[in-house]
Amino acid sequence: MCESKVAILKDGKEEIIMEDVVRIEVEGDTVKLFGLLGEMTEVKGKIKLMDMKNHKILLEG
Template identity: 45%
Template structure:
């Protein structure tokens, strides 16, 4: 399974946003929509800074 965990950088620390993320969509309005394998969705004002498939880790930063 390839689901990853999304974190957002706040003051240099990683805060959990959503686990088991399956789909990441970058909207043109500076928002990122995350969808988990359980269908849970979160849209936050951020952009994907880094994504490591090896570590199963998505790092977001506020826009």
């Protein structure tokens, strides 16, 4: 499987906001995260880093 953890950078620290993310959609300044079981979370921000080897995506808000 290719799920990733998504974290957001706040005050210089990474805070995990969702695990097992299988799809990401970017619409303007909104990032929609879709989970393995169909759940969805919307976050204001932009993608700063995508590390596919370590299954980690970092957002900056």
